[in-house]
């Protein structure tokens with residue numbers, strides 16, 4: 425467990441033990457929450473699983489839906505949530521369930537749960553995953569380190585050499601390499617990981633094929649009455665690191681392709697990676713220019729009335745697969761953890 429992981433975990437424990445979330449909820453609870461998921465599937469036995477945060481079990485998805493409803497949330501589509509924000513009409517808080525990237529397990533494992541509970545959801549699809557042309561670089565890096573006993577790469581002129589024999593060393597190598605690469609330009613990240621994959625005998629395209637929905641599956645999913653298809657760009661870039669023309673092309677082309685394939689308007693976008701270093705005010709403006717009505721980030725927070733003025737920069741409640749418990753969900757929905765995290769600031773769009 426990393427130090428950051430331990431701090432978050434003990435923070436949850438302290439809040440839960442003191443009942444702070446129940447005391448503070450009337451002050452910090454918003455008008456709604458956009459909940460973010462990625463993979464939904466049964467847990468595997470793997471001990472080296474650095475992308476575990478992106479994965480929950482079908483049982484926890486079900487528990488989350490029940491918990492949201494028990495807590496008074498109305499689970500709605502993204503269109504309805506935007507309408508609620510605009511109308512400021514009061515009433516019970518709303519929750520939007522969102523799934524990023526377009527994974528096969530969303531259909532296999534999440535959809536039956538959504539169906540059973542008649543819970544609508546938005547699936548943000550990266551068209552390059554459906555085309556098998558974009559890269560799941562975080563998964564490529566995991567697979568490469570799984571197969572390597574030593575990681576040696578040049579990053580921005582620095583030679584990085586790390587042992588990667590057991591689980592602990594592999595975890596540290598993954599964290600160190602991904603941290604270094606995330607700070608630099610995207611082409612350096614992609615080429616460095618491609619180099620490691622070459623050495624480890626990992627084929628990135630096979631990973632995309634294994635994990636991601638293809639076009640016929642996306643077309644079928646889009647016809648499901650509970651599902652809204654949103655856009656997650658063409659190649660899943662950290663938009664803020666790229667020139668304006670490239671960002672606009674990513675946003676426009678993904679929208680157009682998804683509309684052609686599904687025969688439905690695509691009004692909502694999720695910014696890839698979605699933190700402030702990946703999506704900023706310029707990108708929010710470009711998404712509006714590309715014709716989207718809403719944009720979701722991975723900035724942590726609940727929805728407040730003030731977000732009606734910032735529909736292109738909405739925060740989300742990220743469900744971390746390492747904390748799959750009803751108590752953690754209660755704390756997140758109370759808003760108290762975000763109030764601390766965001767130092768009391770409710771709207772973060774800069």
Ligand SMILES: [Zn+2]
Nearest residue numbers: 524525696697
């Ligand atoms: Zn994504």
